[in-house]
Amino acid sequence: MDEELTSSKKPWIIIGVVLVLLLGIGLYFFFSRAKGGTDTGTSSSSSLFGFLGTDTPRPTGTEITPGNSDTQNNTQNTTPGEEPLFRHLANIPVAGATAVVHDGKTYVRYIARENGYVYEVDPQTGASTQLTNTTIPRIYEAFWGNSGNSVVIRYLTRDQLSRQDVIKTRLTDLALPVADPNGTSTSALGSLTGSGNDFLPDNISTVSISPDGTHLFYLLPVTDGVSGTSVSIATRAAKEVLRSSFSEWLPQILNNGTIILTTKASASVPGFSYLYNPLDKTFSRLVREKDGLTTLAEQNGKRLIYSENISGNTTLSLYDTKGFESDEGDVVHTEPLQLATIPEKCAWSNNSVRIYCGAFTSTPRVEIPDSWYQGVVSFSDTFWTINTDTSEITFLSDPVKENSAGHTFDVFMPFTGGDENHFFFVDKNDATLWSMHIIKSKFIASDEPSTQAGNAPILTPDELKDAAGSSGLGTPDKPSVPAPKK
Amino acid sequence: MGLFAPLSSFAALDLINISTNPKTPGPNQDVTITMNSYAVDLNSATIIWFVNKVPTKQGIAEKTLTIHTGELGTKTIVDITILGNTGKLDKQIVVVPAEVDVLWEAQTYTPPFYKGKALPSYKSLIRVTAIPRYNGLSSDPSQYYYKWTYNRTQGMGEALGKNSVVIPAGWSDSSVAIAVDINLPGTDWKGYKLTNIHGHEANLVFYEQAPLLGVQFNHALPRKVVGAGNTFSIRAVPYFLSTDNFKNGELVYTWLVNNRNVLPGLDPTTLTLTKSGKGEEVYSASLRIQNPKRILQEGNAQTEITLPEEK
Numbered sequence: 001m002d003e004e005l006t007s008s009k010k011p012w013i014i015i016g017v018v019l020v021l022l023l024g025i026g027l028y029f030f031f032s033r034a035k036g037g038t039d040t041g042t043s044s045s046s047s048l049f050g051f052l053g054t055d056t057p058r059p060t061g062t063e064i065t066p067g068n069s070d071t072q073n074n075t076q077n078t079t080p081g082e083e084p085l086f087r088h089l090a091n092i093p094v095a096g097a098t099a100v101v102h103d104g105k106t107y108v109r110y111i112a113r114e115n116g117y118v119y120e121v122d123p124q125t126g127a128s129t130q131l132t133n134t135t136i137p138r139i140y141e142a143f144w145g146n147s148g149n150s151v152v153i154r155y156l157t158r159d160q161l162s163r164q165d166v167i168k169t170r171l172t173d174l175a176l177p178v179a180d181p182n183g184t185s186t187s188a189l190g191s192l193t194g195s196g197n198d199f200l201p202d203n204i205s206t207v208s209i210s211p212d213g214t215h216l217f218y219l220l221p222v223t224d225g226v227s228g229t230s231v232s233i234a235t236r237a238a239k240e241v242l243r244s245s246f247s248e249w250l251p252q253i254l255n256n257g258t259i260i261l262t263t264k265a266s267a268s269v270p271g272f273s274y275l276y277n278p279l280d281k282t283f284s285r286l287v288r289e290k291d292g293l294t295t296l297a298e299q300n301g302k303r304l305i306y307s308e309n310i311s312g313n314t315t316l317s318l319y320d321t322k323g324f325e326s327d328e329g330d331v332v333h334t335e336p337l338q339l340a341t342i343p344e345k346c347a348w349s350n351n352s353v354r355i356y357c358g359a360f361t362s363t364p365r366v367e368i369p370d371s372w373y374q375g376v377v378s379f380s381d382t383f384w385t386i387n388t389d390t391s392e393i394t395f396l397s398d399p400v401k402e403n404s405a406g407h408t409f410d411v412f413m414p415f416t417g418g419d420e421n422h423f424f425f426v427d428k429n430d431a432t433l434w435s436m437h438i439i440k441s442k443f444i445a446s447d448e449p450s451t452q453a454g455n456a457p458i459l460t461p462d463e464l465k466d467a468a469g470s471s472g473l474g475t476p477d478k479p480s481v482p483a484p485k486k
Numbered sequence: 487m488g489l490f491a492p493l494s495s496f497a498a499l500d501l502i503n504i505s506t507n508p509k510t511p512g513p514n515q516d517v518t519i520t521m522n523s524y525a526v527d528l529n530s531a532t533i534i535w536f537v538n539k540v541p542t543k544q545g546i547a548e549k550t551l552t553i554h555t556g557e558l559g560t561k562t563i564v565d566i567t568i569l570g571n572t573g574k575l576d577k578q579i580v581v582v583p584a585e586v587d588v589l590w591e592a593q594t595y596t597p598p599f600y601k602g603k604a605l606p607s608y609k610s611l612i613r614v615t616a617i618p619r620y621n622g623l624s625s626d627p628s629q630y631y632y633k634w635t636y637n638r639t640q641g642m643g644e645a646l647g648k649n650s651v652v653i654p655a656g657w658s659d660s661s662v663a664i665a666v667d668i669n670l671p672g673t674d675w676k677g678y679k680l681t682n683i684h685g686h687e688a689n690l691v692f693y694e695q696a697p698l699l700g701v702q703f704n705h706a707l708p709r710k711v712v713g714a715g716n717t718f719s720i721r722a723v724p725y726f727l728s729t730d731n732f733k734n735g736e737l738v739y740t741w742l743v744n745n746r747n748v749l750p751g752l753d754p755t756t757l758t759l760t761k762s763g764k765g766e767e768v769y770s771a772s773l774r775i776q777n778p779k780r781i782l783q784e785g786n787a788q789t790e791i792t793l794p795e796e797k
Binding site: 093113114115137138140141154155156158162163164165167245246247248250263264265266268269272283285288289330344369370373374375376378412428429431 | 514558585587589591597598599600601602603604605613615617619649650684689691693698699700701702703704705706725733735752753
């Protein structure tokens with residue numbers, strides 16, 4: 001009897017097992033695609049997560065991954081459910097990007113260089129949404145403010161008479177797509193809007209937006225030097241706060257309205273950096289007479305990192321306005337950091353203690369930063385973080401070793417933000433947008449106050465050498481050259 | 487380096503000369519103070535040094551003392567008592583560290599959005615600006631009197647508030663020297679700074695001018711490029727040629743494509759290559775830019791563009 005029953009059930013059991021297996025395989029592929037964010041279609045990832053109740057509300061729009069579908073958008077093999085270390089957030093050239101937080105989650109907004117469309121992408125899933133369709137072609141630079149709701153766009157036109165380039169700068173607001181009353185996603189897109197006077201003067205040389213996104217500062221060449229103007233992004237109220245007979249400044253406006261002014265850099269020319277106070281119009285000297293000087297201050301200007309060229313080697317240091325007590329009891333303001341990079345490849349953490357950087361592991365025998373700015377040389381970067389309270393340096397990743405495709409990155413326009421679980425950057429090689437998942441367990445213990453003192457470095461001696469740029473960790477001795485355009 | 491601003495008050499006739507090395511000390515720097523005299527026999531005198539009223543050094547013929555300057559805005563007061571055959575002599579010197587920063591900018595071309603410094607090339611103009619400072623903050627530059635000297639002998643003007651001058655660069659790979667003496671009228675504050683400015687070669691770089699993306703300034707064209715369509719536009723950027731000559735259209739552009747002269751169009755910095763057939767075509771493109779107004783300012787660049795076969 002039992003045998004009869006067993007034999008009669010057998011086919012049904014086999015069919016059941018097969019069905020379960022097929023369903024499992026189907027779900028596996030479905031989740032994998034959603035995680036990778038590779039869909040050119042729109043709804044699979046979001047609708048599934050919505051069904052599961054884990055989707056977070058966000059601006060409506062058209063969900064796509066811009067550009068061609070890229071099945072290799074993660075640079076490593078990951079198991080289902082595991083977030084990749086590197087994720088390709090946009091595979092089209094990007095003019096500027098920023099982190100935004102809504103509904104308790106961090107997203108990245110970026111503007112496409114070729115047409116000015118604004119997109120928002122979830123760095124955890126790669127799911128992307130197009131937010132606007134206002135066409136502004138050939139954007140060279142974009143700077144975000146007002147919590148990602150305003151963007152300064154910079155592009156070129158040609159003067160028909162002189163045949164000279166004219167730099168146009170527009171301060172626009174983002175009008176997000178509005179969800180329909182039923183709450184269902186619509187295909188309606190938002191726009192970039194201006195108040196009619198959204199054009200700032202022609203030929204502004206440089207722009208900086210305060211870290212809190214409330215003010216922008218720009219420099220405009222004038223007959224006898226340069227004029228500096230601060231603009232409230234909310235009200236558009238503008239005020240000239242600087243006149244200088246020297247014009248070759250790179251500004252960085254801080255949250256308190258003061259401005260770091262650093263001379264433009266060349267490898268063998270001494271550079272200077274000052275803190276300019278618009279209220280009393282004084283320059284406080286910060287760093288002076290450093291060859292190839294470039295700087296990046298934290299949001300309040302209490303500390304800045306700077307790089308200089310010493311005997312052909314690029315070295316990074318920390319400047320602290322308060323100063324450190326040296327072994328001899330003197331107060332010193334600078335401290336070397338064991339990383340070979342330039343501040344343009346670094347971003348400060350939200351609490352202004354950590355920096356996250358891409359770093360080249362050997363300094364090429366060319367003029368840095370000149371050749372990098374000119375696009376004559378590119379780097380293959382590794383990723384590091386430094387606690388500037390303790391100078392402790394932690395290795396985060398080497399993309400060459402992390403992925404089978406051998407993708408290398410030349411970090412450019414980096415930033416963090418939101419929950420600070422990612423380091424975002426543009427790969428200067430092709431101007432596309434990437435994220436690196438920050439695995440905080442690698443260094444979080446060293447941030448605990450009780451463990452700061454006497455902490456041994458996490459790095460191996462070889463890693464320390466690499467950080468200082470003395471050997472080639474997966475990096476050629478000579479710089480790579482830009483790949484031919486395809 | 488830096489501004490030396492000694493306030494010296496002498497208790498007697500100026501029979502003794504006091505000098506410092508460096509002449510213009512900055513903050514947190516060792517400074518050696520030396521005395522000499524033709525009127526007083528210092529070699530047989532007992533000399534007592536006080537630094538900020540603290541006895542620091544004493545002995546016969548002790549004519550030198552090294553001190554360490556403080557931060558900007560601090561003073562180091564050095565009192566010297568000289569006990570010689572002719573009696574007692576008191577001297578005082580006050581060392582106040584200060585700095586002069588000399589910033590310069592070449593009036594040479596760099597492309598829009600370029601973050602780097604414009605470098606001086608042959609006979610280009612350079613604007614030099616001095617920022618004097620005797621405490622942590624810069625003070626109003628118009629309050630100072632400036633005297634400028636070019637290549638150590640040639641005066642470039644002097645006046646109250648004249649904190650910048652324009653000078654010509656020299657040859658590439660050679661330096662020109664610009665010096666500025668600064669004083670603050672009504673005080674004994676004095677400053678001096680000598681800066682050598684090195685000349686560079688102009689540098690011509692090619693970039694792709696893409697239809698949708700514009701000029702790819704972040705990515706110079708390598709020696710060989712494979713294009714993607716039927717046309718390819720090259721944008722030439724003449725780094726460090728004089729801006730005035732560039733803007734006035736005074737540069738001479740000589741384009742060669744496959745060794746044949748090509749007349750530049752309305753915009754001589756741009757060359758567009760267009761395929762004539764459907765097969766793969768290879769173009770060797772080169773450009774020489776010369777500045778007839780400053781004859782040694784010139785640049786060369788070349789690249790090879792392959793436009794693939796149509797499929």
